[in-house]
Structures are given as structure tokens and as C-alpha cells.
Amino acid sequence: MSQESLSPSALATYATCPRLYDYREVQDVNAPDRTELYLNQGTIYHETIEDVCEATDRDDPPEVIHDRAMRIFDAKWDEHSSADDYESRAHREYQRAENRAAIESFFAPDGGVGISHARRSIATECWVECEVDGRGLHGKADNVIRTDDGLHIFDYKRKTHGMLSDGTAEYLGEHLDGEAHEPKRVRNAFQTAAYIEGVKNEPFYEDGMEVQFSFYGLLNSTSFESTPTGYDVSARGWGRETTEIYDDHYDTIWALIRDTHDGITGETFEPEPFELINEEACPDCDYREMCADRLSTEVRR
Amino acid sequence: MSDDSDEHPSWFPVPEEDVSPEPQQRTIINSDAYPMRVLAGAGTGKTFTMVRKIEHLIDEEDVSPDRILALTFTNNAADSMREKLNAKLGAAGYDIDAYTYHSICNEILTDYAYEAGIDPDFEVATDAEKYAIVLDVLDDIEYRSVKPNVYGSDGYASGAASKLLNFIGSMKRSGITPDDIDAFLGPADRVYELADLSERVENIASDHLGGRSVSSVLDSLPDARADLVAERDALGTQGIEASVRDFLDRIIELCDELEAAFEAHEAGDQALPDNAYKLPKYLLGGYANGAPKGIPDDLDLELTEHLDSFLSDCLTARDLTAGYAAYERELDERNLIDFDGLVVETAALMDSPVGEEIADRWDYVFCDEFQDTDRLQFDLVTSLVTDDNLFVVGDDDQAIYEWRGANVANITDELDRAFAALEDEPLEENFRSRQPILNLANEAIQKLDHRERHKTLKRVNEPAYDGDTxxxxxxxxxxxxxxxxxxxxxxxxxxxxxxxxxxxxxxxxxxxxxxxxxxxxxxxxxxxxxxxxxxxxxGDLATESVGVGTVTAYLKALARPEDEVSWNRVLLMRYRLCDADLRTLNAGDDPLVDTLCGTPLDEFEEPDRVAEAREHATELLELRDSASLSHLYRELTDITNIEWYLSEQERRDLAQLEDVIEQYGDSAVQPPLTPEFIDSLEHYDSLFDESGSTPTSQxxxxxxxxxxxxxxxxxxxxxxxxxxxxxxxxxxxxxxxxxxxxxxxxxxxxxxxxxxxxxxxxxxxxxxxxxxxxxxxxxxxxxxxxxxxxxxxxxxxxxxxxxxxxxxxxxxxxxxxxxxxxxxxxxxxxxxxxxxWTDTLASETVGRVGGTVTHDGDELAVEAARDRVLDLATATLNGDLSPGAERETLQVTSLNGPSTPSPSLSHSYTSLAAYEECPRSHYLDYVVNAFPDYQDATNEARDGVSQREIGLLFHDTAEQAANQAVDRGAEWYEICERLASQRRAEDALPAAKQCIDRYFELDFPSYELIDAEREFELDIDGHELVGYIDAVYRTPDDELLVIDYKATERHRDLEDDKQLPIYLLACRDLYDESVARAGYAYVGEIGPTVESRTFSDGDLAAVRDDVTASMTRIAEFSFGRYTAGDHCQWCQHNQLACAPDSFTVGPGFEE
The missing domain is CATH 3.40.50.300 (P-loop containing nucleotide triphosphate hydrolases)
Known part of the structure; x- marks a missing residue:
């Protein structure tokens, strides 16, 4: 058993396909650039929230926080958004409008949850580490908030659709058994585990504190309204808490972590069960064009 | 299998067989009634009839060929028509103007560019260029209801670029310009005022028509009607408002009918079913959630949906029209005309004063497949016709391109309207399908209401047939x-x-x-x-092709050397690097290409392979920036010989990529390979998936x-x-x-x-x-x-x-x-x-169906056999295979599938000669159709011209010359040049021309040519022997002489020869007079000379016995027996262990 510490996303890569991990992490094969646009947008809203939290005091008025957020967003957009990422100016402008609407809604003075996220934030971009059964995990939490009973960790996303939920938590066990291929939800479970366990090693954690973890989809709902002079965009976000799922499926989640962790440290990269992976993971894989495992089935045809 | 228009490759001239036209066809051919329309059913020989009619005009009516314009849809069809006429009429056939509907436009616009107001150097825009322009004009779209997203989760397919491209396609095909759309829609404000009209109608319905009985709904119908009338009267009478007004008119009329029916019901004059009172509200879209209880779901008559979808299309169009206009400007700026634009511009030109002059170039216009023409093409054709000399064939029952803009009415009502004197002739006699099939076709098409003309297909000369049809x-x-x-x-x-x-x-x-x-x-x-x-x-069904993917990956890797995924693909699939060597290359922080070029070879397990990859990559990367894309591609295929690694299907698929490469770039000098080209390839599929389905390709x-x-x-x-x-x-x-x-x-x-x-x-x-x-x-x-x-x-x-x-x-x-x-x-x-057949032929197999391979005592299904072969191959590689065991022998008799029920082989002189030389090569080439060994491209293909290519070119030239009765060297040259360019064999042209020169030094040009490339089929004791005789001449001594042309360096011994006696045996069936003399005409480097001799009956009988014995022996073909010798140097399989070591060069020419 290795003491190597791994991130939830590395584990999730392996859970998607061991060969993918081999190509991406071990052999470090450089894949052609995927579109950077969503990556850059992620940077923009993450840094906006981070900076707002950093700059905000517990008793700042909502309007001040909101105005600060919009100002920071505009600066971040200019800093990170590149015209090269977009085929047209119109496309870029539309994306800016969508993201801006999401920040606007998140930090809305009249009830935007971002107001309290900013006021109660005790750490942003917080590096956490933990070790269970000799398997080390690490990660960076977007925002840790002090609640009345303890801590609430938030991971900000574009959308939370298709992520781990009460209704889909049972898929974790099916993935473990090789009956289903659910790397995205498995990844959410790994994140939940890493942050909940990791934050307990932080100095601001006190015994007896309740630790919660949520994903927050900033652009969960967007609407597009057409007018004679142009269009209007609005966005709305909400959170999805996975604390309870973690408690309820603790054994399954840690069995998954052990399996993937050991697979990586043991350098076992055969894609198994192949048919399932081939069907689910190959179509969107960056390495599909070079993957001997996939190509050999194609050639046989 | 055959083809209506063209059963050979397009370059192959096919003289119409000596079929006489059937009575219906003859009537059409001989008629001098114009304009004439022939509504011809499937398989009735409409193209045949059209070609014969043109022939008749030239031969019998003395019409000059260049006064005839023949239009059709595919290039294949146009070529084939020209070839057929040429085969029949000689060179005159080439003077016919046979064009596709698009190529005639290109021709006219080139000739009359000045009059059309366009630059005479215009080019036709390729799909890639259209795509590039669309991306450039995205910011011209007025985004209101169209989302500006260019791509989303599904790539480009649902994005703005794709929307604009589709919109332009739909509009332009119907000749609708951006100005037309602007005029129709009016300002955006007005379109938006109208946009919620369908909702207002639905509100009227739900406000007034929600009564619970016929009588209560009847009472409120006038109020609903009044509201609708008010909506209608508020509308203008032009463009979009006129359309909407017309819709409301129809709905108001419906209200009247509903009112009448309900009144009649109340008066006891008309029965209505339960729930009928819900109909008015339902029909006007008043129910929010589809059909209410009591109204069947599949009624599908919420009529406001039609208004709604029209208005939503109008909103989209309002946004996209500015993009369409910008696209047109951009085309113009780049001096390009797109495919639809060709017809638009030409139709406009024909409308101008110069139109008449253009139309005067032809006295007769012939049109094939007229049901597939669109509105613009119809206008074009009518403007080209002078003196009503128009002949049109087509089949309204086969009109299947309406969805691509074809206007079926062109061949029916529109033609009636345009030509009052139109004569109709039927063509219903079918020469293809058996009558029960036609009966079904006839019956099933009767189900088509609105069918314009009724044809009943009738089979003529139906051969006897015993089986289900x-x-x-x-x-x-x-x-x-x-x-x-x-x-x-x-x-x-x-x-x-x-x-x-x-x-x-x-x-x-x-x-x-x-x-x-x-x-x-x-x-x-x-x-x-x-x-x-x-x-x-x-074509259009082709799925992902691994081989093409590898070639594309090579281009990607060259365009973006940092794209290591593509390098890995190429190294794996072309250079077959093993996993360990790939890991060595991927290790470290240096880019893969640098590692490939810089790592000492002894660090690899298979240094030869790595060295080859290194050499190729270096050479191609050096070439990349200086060579045009096409040139680089040619070098890529030459240097790497990558095609050898592809299956036949993959090679065919590759042709599509090659077309894209050929077309790339819009200037005279093609640009080098760039990342932009690679990007355009990536989006090509999603944007142009329709392009494979046009009527213009076959x-x-x-x-x-x-x-x-x-x-x-x-x-x-x-x-x-x-x-x-x-x-x-x-x-x-x-x-x-x-x-x-x-x-x-x-x-x-x-x-x-x-x-x-x-x-x-x-x-x-x-x-x-x-x-x-x-x-x-x-x-x-x-x-x-x-x-x-x-x-x-x-x-x-x-x-x-x-x-x-x-x-x-x-x-x-x-x-x-x-x-x-x-x-x-x-x-x-x-x-x-x-x-x-559900419970018979579709549920169980009868007889031996093949598709299995016997190995090691097991009968294996194809898939299992494939796995077995792979296992054995892996075992060989790993050195795990124990030699000598029986299991290495694979009984391959059924490897080529059930298609060749052994031993029904068809023999030819060539196959027999191959067998005589080496039973194994015969087995590989003629029984199992094995693919050739890998050839090292650097040895042969790169500098040498294939002898085979030269030979083929000469033979085909001689054959066409014979068909066209051409007897001058210059004319032979012309044919040869044309063939060479058609099959991209220009390299072989000089040598083939030398063969022609040598031929003309022989006496043959002065002899009478009786037959050329004559096909024969000999039945000898139940064996089938087939072949072609190059030429049969009548000598000045009135003797028939069989000649076989040899363009090679190899000399034949006439005493020991079997080829010529076989031809003479065949001649017994072909000619009434006896033929005893045969010889070889050497036109290759060892010529020009002719060697011939007379063969006695005894000679022929001996050869016949000999050949029979061979064919009987061949019935027991096997891979096991072989003969090594000189011939191995020409063998396509000389890398097998049976060939002497000295011959490891690729195959040469063996006729």
C-alpha cells in the first residue's frame, strides 16, 4: 500500500477508465486543446466568488457586496476571457451575459445566497488533506463557511444537473460492482469524502463541529428572452448537499476510493469491464483516436 | 448487377448493345413532335430512349451535334451519355453538349461573365469555403431569437453557424434573396407584434369556447368569431401579414362550419359524437395540454400550432437574413459562387437581353430526371429552349428530392403551363423487374392521392423464373x-x-x-x-473508418506537432510500435516529436520501426510549410505507403478525404497544411451531413x-x-x-x-x-x-x-x-x-450457408475464427507457438465467405497461366482473393510508372479507338490523354504514347478491324473459361487474324503458347468463318513487331485437353502447393517464404 496522496479528480479519471488515467496522468500524452471557453468561465466565477469572500466583512451591507461582486466580475472577465475562445463576438457577449446574470443572481442584495456565503466565509481555495486506511486524498475547497453548528464546504459549479443526488446515490454501488458506469457521480462522492474528511484536519475545525458539503450550480437555470431589440438573459442557481449521501453510503464510497487508489498505485490500467467503458466513456474520450484498447475492437469489425 | 445509366466506370465507353428499341420507345425516338414530355416509369429505359433520340436527330435528321444540349443530374450520367453517343456516332458524339444542370450554368457564366456582371475568374465555392464564410459572418446575424451560441454540448450541429447554413440553403434553392425576405417580413418590431398571435387565438378559444355542451358552445361561437375577425382586420395585406391574415381567414371559415354543424345538431338534423362540443376549443388550440378527454390523441389538429411554427420561423428568419446578406456579400468579395448561386446567376442572365443569344446556341434541349429539378432549374431550362424544341423525361412517381428543394410540379403542371403545345408520350414497358414486383409497385403507388399522372408498369420479354418473387x-x-x-x-x-x-x-x-x-x-x-x-x-452511410482516421491523424499530427494523441495513433496504427516503445516516447517532459527524433534507437525494443517513423516524420515535417496541402498529402501517401494498411472499403472512404483536400483553398496556389484546415475537417461532418444525399452524386x-x-x-x-x-x-x-x-x-x-x-x-x-x-x-x-x-x-x-x-x-x-x-x-x-418468408427463409437456413472456417477439427464462426487467428498471431509474436503441430494449418476454403461455393471457379487464360506457374499464387489471387504483400513504396511506386498502368492505358485506348472507328495516331493520342487524365494516370502517358507510336509502325492500321476487346465465354467439359480478345483483323489476303497486344518487355514463345489457341477455340463460337492464325503484337520496348502463326485443329485439340486437365486439377486448389522460380519476382505474394530471397521487391506487371 502506498502513502501517495491523490486528488478526487485523479481518482475519478481512473474510475472513468483506467487507460484514460494511464494516458493522461502516467504517460502525460498531450491531447489537442479542447475548447478553453468553459474552463476560463469557471476561472472567472471561481475567482470572483473568492475575491468577494476575501473582501467581505461579516456586517457589510448586501448592496455593497453585490456591487463589489459585479465590479470584480467585470475585471475577471476582462482578465480571463479571450476572444480566441469564441467563434464570434456575439457568442462571447452572450456567454458574458449569462455568467454575469449568474453572479448577479448569486449576490442579489435581496436574498442572494452569495451574500451570506461571503459574509460567513472563513477560508477560500482551501487546501485540505486526509488519509483513511492508508489512502491519502487531497483537494482544494472553493469556500468554507462557518454555520451555527459547524462548517459548510461549498464547491461552485456551472450546473449540478446529472450530479450525485439522493435518487442516484444507489448507482455508486452499481459502479463498484461493475454493473454501471457512473464516473461523474463517483467523482462527486470522492469530492465529498475528501473535503469532509480533509477539513477536519484544518486548524479552524473544532471537535464536535457539524461538517456539511454542498455543490452549488451557479447557472442551474438560465432563461433566454427574445425582444424586438435583442435578447435578455437571466440565471438562477441552487445548491445540492451531499453530506447525508456520504454518511449513508460511507462504506461504498470508501470501497470505491480504495479500489481506484490501489489501481493507480498498483499501475493496473486495463480497462475493465471493457464493454461498459467502451460504450460509456470512449465516445467522449480525448484519447479515443490513439487508444489501442478501443481501436482493436474497431479493427476487428 | 447493372446500372441504368452506367454499368462501367465512368471513363469506360459502352456502345449500346444491339438492342432494338421497343415499340413505345421507337415511337418516341422517331417522333418529331416538340415539345415532348415522356413520363417514364422505373426501368423503362428512359435514358436509353433519350440517347437514341439524340442519335436519331443527328443520324437521320442531320442536326449538327453541337446544336443539341443534353442536361442531366450527375456527372456520371452526363459522362456516360457522352460516351454512349460517342461510341455510336464516333467523334461527333463528343460535340454534343452534355452537362449537368449545374455545370451548364458554370459554362454559361464563364462565357458571359461580363454580361452577368461577375468576374470571369470566379470559382465555385467548396463546402469548406462556405463553412469558412459562415463563420466569418456570424456577427452579422441580428441576434434576437437566435441564440448566439456557435457550439454547445453537441458540437456545432445546433449552433448559430449550422442554423445560418441551413437557412441559406433552404432559401437559396428556391431563389429567395435576402431582399425578398426583408420585404416579406418587414421590420422586427412588426414581426414581434405578430409573434404572439397564435397565443391570442388560443386565448380567444379558451375564453369563449369552454362551454360544456353543444348548445352553450354554439352560443359563444359568434363571439369567438368576432374576436378573430377583429384580429384579422387589424392586419395588413402584404407579406407576413397577408399570410397570417389568410390563416385567420381559414380559421374563421372553420368557425362558420362549426357553427353550421352545431346548429344542424341542435335542430336535430345532424348527429354529432360525444364530446363534439370540445372540438371548437380544441381545434383553435384552447386546451393547454393537448387533446382533452374524448378527443383522440392522434387527431393532431390543434391548428394554431401551424401559425405558431410559421411565426417562430419568421422570428428566426428575421435574425438570420442579415447573416444571409453578409454571406452573399462575402462570396462576392472572394469572387466565389456557390452551387445554388450558379443557377441563380444564370437564371438572371437568361432573363437579360443576352439570354436570347445564349439560347440560340442550341436548337434542341434534352432533359433527364426532370422531376428532380428545382424552381430555378425549371426557369433556366425554359429560358434555354427556343422554338419549343424541348424533350423532357422523368418520373413523377420517383420524385424523392422534394425535401432538397425539387419541385415535383415542374414535370407536370408547370410544364403544362409553360408549353401549351406539349406532347405526351408514355413509357411504361419495363425491362427490369418481374411482373409481380411491378404489380406491387403499381398498386402501392395508387395509394398516393394527388398523383398527377397514372402509369402502369408492364414487364416485356420476361424470362422464365421459378421461385418466389x-x-x-x-x-x-x-x-x-x-x-x-x-x-x-x-x-x-x-x-x-x-x-x-x-x-x-x-x-x-x-x-x-x-x-x-x-x-x-x-x-x-x-x-x-x-x-x-x-x-x-x-457513400452517405459510411461509418467511422479506422483507416481514414489514421490518415487524418497523420495530417493532424503534421499540422499540430504538439498533438500527441495523433502521433500516438500514427505510431500505433501505421508503424505498429509496441507498447513499451510508445511508453518510451511518451515519457519525459519533452514533446513527443522531439523524443521521436532525438532518442538513441538502441533504447527501443523495435528500433527499425521507430527509425522508419522518425525518417518519415522528419521528411514530412520539413515539407509541411513549403508544400501545398495536396502536394504534402501525396508525399504523405507515397512516403508512408499508408494506403497499403487500409482495407478496400477504407481506400474508398479515403477518396472523400482526398476530395476535401483537393478542394481546399480559394486561390490559384493552394495553401500549405494548417491547423485551420484540420479544424474545418472536424466540423465538416456535422455541418455537411446532407451533402452526401443530393441527387448529384451516385x-x-x-x-x-x-x-x-x-x-x-x-x-x-x-x-x-x-x-x-x-x-x-x-x-x-x-x-x-x-x-x-x-x-x-x-x-x-x-x-x-x-x-x-x-x-x-x-x-x-x-x-x-x-x-x-x-x-x-x-x-x-x-x-x-x-x-x-x-x-x-x-x-x-x-x-x-x-x-x-x-x-x-x-x-x-x-x-x-x-x-x-x-x-x-x-x-x-x-x-x-x-x-x-417469416417462418421459412427468414427463420432458418437451408443448405450450406458457409461463413465458417475449419481449423484444428473445429468448425468456427467467422468471429471465433478471427479471434483464433489473432490468438495464433499473438502467440507467434510471443514465440509461444509450437511448430509442426497440425493446428497451424488453416483450412481456408470458406474464408472468402459464402460467395464462392467451391469449386465453381471461373477461369481465364491469365488464371490458368498463374496456376501453371505456381498453384499457390493462383490460389491466393483467384480463389481467396488475398490482399497483396506490403510493398516498400520507396523502391517502386515513387520513381517508376507501373508497367501495368501503361499496358492498361494502351489497351483501353486501342479499344476506344476501335469503337469510335478512329484510325489516326493523333486521335489515338487524344483518347489516351483523356483516359489518362480521367484515371489520374498522367505518369503513364508518355510510355503509352510510345506504344501507340509503335502500333502505328505496324501494318494493322491498314487492315480491316473486325472486332476489338471481344468478350468470350467458353464452356469446356463443364468448366467455364472467360476472356477478352484484343483484336481480330482481316488481312489483305482476306484471312482473319487474332491479335493480342503486348505492351511489356516479356517475349512469348509461340510454339509453347496456350493463350492464342484458347482465343482461337473461342473464335469457333464467335465467327462463321474459321480462324486459324493468331499472334502477338509487341508495342512495348521490344517492339514494334508482330509474331504470328497458324494453329492446326490438332494443336487446338491438344491445348484444349491440356487446359481441361488444368481446370480439373484446379478444382482441388490448395495453399499448400507452390512452385518457386523467375515468376516470383512479379508475384504479389513474394514475401512469403516460398519465394527466393532475391525477389522481395513489389509486384511488377503481369498481364
């Missing part, structure tokens, strides 16, 4: 069963031919699987794979594999056996199209937008597609289908009946619109002698 297969009951295994079994039975219901065993190439849509082919192909049935998928057809294609692609082709899978109402239901009503309103006047039910129209087209599919079959037609539970047409809901009666004629939408009970119709139309 029309067979049906019921799809299995289970949900979402695709029935693919049924078709696998059917095909296996057809190939084995053992079942009583079949007259013969069919070859794979005799069979076609014709599908409505791609999805129908996929499961069947998988079954074919599994059963080892060879198949070929035609697929190549395989003669040794089951042909799989869409019915659209099969048009003009025919096959002995046709299978059509999944004929069900659901699977064949037409899908709706965008801009239907808008496009119609723009083309035919604002009030046409709601005059027709487009779903109904598309349903009719679907029936015609079915008709086209059926009529492709010659002997056997197999239809697989079934009835879904809910398309039981028998019980019509009483509400539907009532609606049917109430709806006024001005409402084009009918109950159960768009339902297409195809399978029910098939059942009704089946001829009496149709067979049901």
Missing part, C-alpha cells in the same frame, strides 16, 4: 426488435440458393439492402459481420459484396435481389422541416403559406421513396415490416369522422394527418403469389 417478412413481436437476424438468415439462404423457393444461388453483389434511413442499416450490418457476409456500404456499386445504401442513393440502379428493412408506419414517418410555410409563402405568394399540409406532402414523398425502392428489384423483392398496435386503421374514431366532415376545404390539415400505414398498404397490395 415478392416475399414478406413480419418483424418479430418484441418491442424494439429490429429483425436484423431475419435478414441475415434471408441473405444466407439467398447465397446458398438451396431452398426450393429460390431459382438460383445469388452472389453477394446481386443483393442490395436498401434502407429508408441509416439506423436501419446498422443492426443488419452487424449481423452480416457476424455471419461473414461481405457487404459494402455506399455511389459506386460492389459486384462482390451485398450493397448497403439508402434508397435515395439507389435511384437509377437495379439489383437482382432487393431487401427493404423495417417498413413500418413509425420508422418511415416523415420528419417535419423548418421554414416550410415561410419558404412556400415567399416563393408562391403570401397566401400559399397555409394552403397545403406539408406533413401530408412529405408523406407522399415517402410513398414515392418506397416506390423507388421496390422498383430497384429485378427478380426478388423482400419486404420486412410490421404493424404497430396503434396504427390499426380499421376503427376510425367517431370524433375524427365528424371533424373530417366539418373541416372546410380551405383547411388543408386532415385528421390523422401524416399517418402512413405502409405495411397495411403492402398487405393490401400484395400480389396473389407473394410469399411469406
Amino acid at each position: 415478392v416475399a414478406t417478412v413480419e418483424l418479430p413481436d418484441e418491442d424494439d426488435a429490429d429483425g436484423a437476424t431475419q435478414l441475415r438468415t434471408v441473405v444466407q439462404n439467398l447465397l446458398s440458393g438451396a431452398a426450393d423457393n429460390l431459382e438460383e444461388a445469388y452472389n453477394p453483389g446481386d443483393i442490395a439492402l436498401l434502407v429508408r434511413k441509416n439506423d436501419h442499416a446498422t443492426p443488419v450490418i452487424e449481423e452480416f459481420e457476424d455471419a461473414g457476409i461481405p457487404y459494402q456500404v455506399a 455511389p459506386d456499386v460492389a459486384d462482390d459484396a451485398v450493397n448497403v445504401m439508402t434508397i435515395h442513393k439507389s435511384k437509377g440502379l437495379d439489383f437482382p435481389v432487393v431487401l427493404i428493412p423495417q417498413v413500418t408506419a413509425d420508422e418511415w414517418a416523415p420528419s417535419s422541416r423548418t421554414y416550410d410555410a415561410l419558404e412556400t409563402g415567399l416563393s408562391d405568394g403570401a397566401e400559399a403559406a397555409f394552403a397545403e399540409d406539408f406533413v401530408e406532402r412529405d408523406g407522399r414523398e415517402t410513398r414515392r421513396v418506397f416506390h423507388v425502392g421496390i422498383t430497384r428489384a429485378e427478380d426478388v423483392l423482400v419486404l420486412q415490416g410490421g404493424i404497430e398496435d396503434d396504427d390499426d386503421a380499421a376503427d376510425v374514431h367517431p370524433v375524427s369522422e365528424a371533424v373530417d366532415e366539418i373541416l372546410p376545404a380551405r383547411i388543408p390539415w386532415q385528421p390523422a394527418r401524416g399517418q402512413l400505414p405502409l405495411w397495411t398498404d403492402v398487405q393490401e397490395c400484395l400480389p396473389d403469389d407473394a410469399a411469406d
